[in-house]
Amino acid sequence: MRRIDFTNTQVASSETARDINRGVVLNLIRRRQPISRADLARVSGLQRSTVSVITEQLIEEQWVINGPTGRLPRGRRPTFLRLNERRAILVADLRPEHTTVAVADVNGRFFSQEAVATPAHPRTAANALIARFKHLMKAHPDLLFEGIGISLPGRFNHATRRVAFAPNLKWRDFDFHAAIESATGMRVELENAANACVLAEVWFGNVDRVRDLVVVTVSEGIGTGLYVNGHLAGGLHGMAGEFGHVPLDLEGPACACGSRGCWEVFASNRAALRYYNELRSEADSLSFQDLLRRAEAGDGAAVRALDKMAHALGRGMRMIVAGLAPEEIVVVGELTRQWQRFGPVIQAEVAAGALVGDPPRVRAAEGSMARLRGTVALVLQKHFGPGALVFPERKAGGLAKRAVAAN
Numbered sequence: 001m002r003r004i005d006f007t008n009t010q011v012a013s014s015e016t017a018r019d020i021n022r023g024v025v026l027n028l029i030r031r032r033q034p035i036s037r038a039d040l041a042r043v044s045g046l047q048r049s050t051v052s053v054i055t056e057q058l059i060e061e062q063w064v065i066n067g068p069t070g071r072l073p074r075g076r077r078p079t080f081l082r083l084n085e086r087r088a089i090l091v092a093d094l095r096p097e098h099t100t101v102a103v104a105d106v107n108g109r110f111f112s113q114e115a116v117a118t119p120a121h122p123r124t125a126a127n128a129l130i131a132r133f134k135h136l137m138k139a140h141p142d143l144l145f146e147g148i149g150i151s152l153p154g155r156f157n158h159a160t161r162r163v164a165f166a167p168n169l170k171w172r173d174f175d176f177h178a179a180i181e182s183a184t185g186m187r188v189e190l191e192n193a194a195n196a197c198v199l200a201e202v203w204f205g206n207v208d209r210v211r212d213l214v215v216v217t218v219s220e221g222i223g224t225g226l227y228v229n230g231h232l233a234g235g236l237h238g239m240a241g242e243f244g245h246v247p248l249d250l251e252g253p254a255c256a257c258g259s260r261g262c263w264e265v266f267a268s269n270r271a272a273l274r275y276y277n278e279l280r281s282e283a284d285s286l287s288f289q290d291l292l293r294r295a296e297a298g299d300g301a302a303v304r305a306l307d308k309m310a311h312a313l314g315r316g317m318r319m320i321v322a323g324l325a326p327e328e329i330v331v332v333g334e335l336t337r338q339w340q341r342f343g344p345v346i347q348a349e350v351a352a353g354a355l356v357g358d359p360p361r362v363r364a365a366e367g368s369m370a371r372l373r374g375t376v377a378l379v380l381q382k383h384f385g386p387g388a389l390v391f392p393e394r395k396a397g398g399l400a401k402r403a404v405a406a407n
């Protein structure tokens with residue numbers, strides 16, 4: 001049965017109808033490329049003439065190009081359409097220790113990627129990014145740069161366009177995008193890393209049927225991105241999803257947010273390193289990757305530390321399950337490299353807390369690029385339409401018809 005999303009209902013002027021149809025066509029091309037105009041009309045339910053007008057405009061704007069010529073048993077050979085891979089996006093994923101900077105195309109494929117140290121001060125960090133972005137633009141003169149997407153371990157207030165909360169970066173209430181925008185001449189989209197991962201799942205993953213999904217990013221801290229009833233939850237000041245800072249034990253270790261015993265001080269990468277050092281009663285300044293390697297090599301203390309972290313992760317997820325009842329929880333982070341070992345620990349903890357019915361599916365994100373791919377989607381959704389990202393082709397027909405009817 002086709003489910004139609006009425007939560008997005010708005011008064012459709014002919015302009016919004018055009019925008020919706022354009023988003024529908026762009027997304028169909030993105031998901032089904034190469035695709036002929038006839039198939040675009042058939043799948044979208046739009047008239048052939050409407051599809052022609054939209055695709056001509058998209059070709060003119062260089063979002064879409066004529067792809068290969070198709071083969072039919074008889075008659076005219078259709079020309080297929082596909083997205084223009086020369087349309088590129090500059091992206092960065094900020095983490096407390098390092099920042100990954102990359103160039104991606106509209107399909108979320110990366111041309112280049114590099115890691116640089118993250119400066120301690122936001123102004124210095126912005127200047128360092130400007131230098132990298134300018135260098136990348138020079139290095140790829142053949143690409144048409146569309147915008148900049150940045151994910152960070154903090155919350156971005158879309159109303160004030162300021163970073164409101166980034167305890168693990170120790171940055172507080174600042175404007176990060178203005179300097180980058182004026183230096184590069186491109187619009188900058190900023191988003192919380194976990195929210196960016198939700199966008200990566202919705203845009204590039206296979207979650208068509210999922211309307212309630214939570215992404216948990218596990219790194220220096222813990223972030224969650226909430227996809228509720230087919231929408232990314234923002235909340236007041238853009239602060240929705242700070243489960244990582246719910247105190248579970250007020251006598252617990254100090255947290256970067258100023259409180260004590262938050263979920264993240266028990267279940268983050270830093271927590272596992274602390275457990276490891278406690279078990280060995282000597283402080284080693286090793287990285288989380290080192291800890292994973294030691295566990296793989298059979299270091300019992302490393303395995304126990306990671307196991308403790310996995311239990312804490314799963315127990316904390318019960319808050320998410322009780323509060324939001326998602327269909328799926330997707331874990332993003334280095335720990336997922338040993339998902340076979342620690343995934344079941346997390347799943348068992350979640351299942352033990354299930355109130356009614358089956359617990360949600362808990363899985364690792366595919367690949368290690370979720371944060372960066374999410375920043376690509378962050379920029380693209382400005383052009384492909386905010387609605388278009390939540391209803392792929394299955395629902396496109398219904399929407400397009402509504403849009404046409406309003407025309």
Ligand SMILES: [Zn+2]
Binds near residue numbers: 246257259
């Ligand atoms: Zn905290």
